[in-house]
Amino acid sequence: DAEITQSPRHKITETGRQVTLACHQTWNHNNMFWYRQDLGHGLRLIHYSYGVQDTNKGEVSDGYSVSRSNTEDLPLTLESAASSQTSVYFCASSDQGGSNEQFFGPGTRLTVL
Amino acid sequence: DAKTTQPPSMDCAEGRAANLPCNHSTISGNEYVYWYRQIHSQGPQYIIHGLKNNETNEMASLIITEDRKSSTLILPHATLRDTAVYYCIVKDNYGQNFVFGPGTRLSVLP
Numbered sequence: 001d002a003e004i005t006q007s008p009r010h011k012i013t014e015t016g017r018q019v020t021l022a023c024h025q026t027w028n029h030n031n032m033f034w035y036r037q038d039l040g041h042g043l044r045l046i047h048y049s050y051g052v053q054d055t056n057k058g059e060v061s062d063g064y065s066v067s068r069s070n071t072e073d074l075p076l077t078l079e080s081a082a083s084s085q086t087s088v089y090f091c092a093s094s095d096q097g098g099s100n101e102q103f104f105g106p107g108t109r110l111t112v113l
Numbered sequence: 114d115a116k117t118t119q120p121p122s123m124d125c126a127e128g129r130a131a132n133l134p135c136n137h138s139t140i141s142g143n144e145y146v147y148w149y150r151q152i153h154s155q156g157p158q159y160i161i162h163g164l165k166n167n168e169t170n171e172m173a174s175l176i177i178t179e180d181r182k183s184s185t186l187i188l189p190h191a192t193l194r195d196t197a198v199y200y201c202i203v204k205d206n207y208g209q210n211f212v213f214g215p216g217t218r219l220s221v222l223p
Contacts, residue, residue, distance in 0.1 A: 033210070042200075043157070043213040058210070090156050100204070101147070102211060104156030 002027040006091050006105040014113055019078040021108050023091030029103075030096040032074040034058075034066060036087040037107075043090065049074055050096075081112045116140065117201045122218040125195075131188040133217050135201030138182045143205045146177060148186045149213075150197040157200065157213070160186065191221045 004025040013019050023032065030051045035043040045058030047066040055066050063085060065077045078085055088109050092102040118136040125131040137146065147162040161168055161175045163184075168175045174187040188195055200216040 035213075042215050043211075045210055045212075048210060088154075092156070101159045101162065102157075103159070107154070107156055 004091060004093055004103055004105040006089075006108050008108060009106065010109045012111045012113065013081050015081060015083060017081050019081050019110065021076045021078075021089055021091075021110070023074050023076065023105060024072055025091075025093040025103075025105075026072065027093060027095070027103065028071055029093035030071070031094045031100075031102075032068070033092040033094075033102065034064070034074065034076045035090045035092065036060065036085075037090060038087050046076065046089075047074075078110075081110075083112050086110060086112045116203045116212070117214055119199075119201050119214065119217045121215065122220070124220050124222055125188075125191045127193060127221055127223050128190055131191040131195065131219060131221070133186040133188075133199050133201075133219065134183065135186070136183045137201070137203045140181050140203050141205065144203045145205065146175065146181075146184050147202045147204060147211065148173070148175065149200045149202065149211075150195075151200070151216070152194075152197040160199075191219075193221050193223065195219065196221045 007022045033048040034046040037043045044060045046064050049055050049068040088107050090107050091105040094102045145162050148160040149157040151157045163175045177184045198216040198218050202211050
């Protein structure tokens with residue numbers, strides 16, 4: 001069955017380190033998204049992509065970058081991790097057009113010490 | 114900012130219908146109403162969506178008022194596994210991004 005996976009599921013890192021979170025989907029969806037979820041804030045959009053080589057900034061993009069070299073993957077990179085980036089990160093994908101419903105991955109819990 | 118208003122929390126007895134309201138008084142003519150839920154520590158899960166007409170699927174029913182300014186998600190026979198945060202979102206089919214508000218925390222009680 002098609003699915004969306006994230007790795008690692010849990011990560012502890014130190015301030016200043018570069019961290020990359022992986023997201024992989026097998027639905028062949030054009031659209032992919034990264035959100036972060038913090039207590040009291042719901043889900044906030046970080047970056048998104050509408051297709052290969054396309055990336056766009058979301059509401060809270062500072063300190064994060066993404067690249068889209070193929071349809072299946074949208075890795076999220078924290079260039080220099082900060083304690084404020086401790087959060088749960090969710091990746092999602094959706095098909096172009098139609099109902100646009102998004103399918104979410106299981107999440108990555110990142111702790112920056 | 115989220116364009117919807119939901120009660121922060123609700124309780125429902127197991128086996129009863131859970132009716133979750135959502136106000137979206139500024140909804141535009143081309144915007145759909147989507148419902149997602151998030152069970153503790155998991156990614157959000159799509160439930161249902163609609164434009165004008167009421168919709169039903171294997172998970173729930175969506176009732177949208179005639180003026181489209183509010184809607185109700187109905188879980189016909191709530192189970193303990195339906196305990197989750199439920200998000201009501203309005204979005205058109207051109208924008209790809211969902212804006213999640215704080216949602217309603219539904220507790221299904223035995």
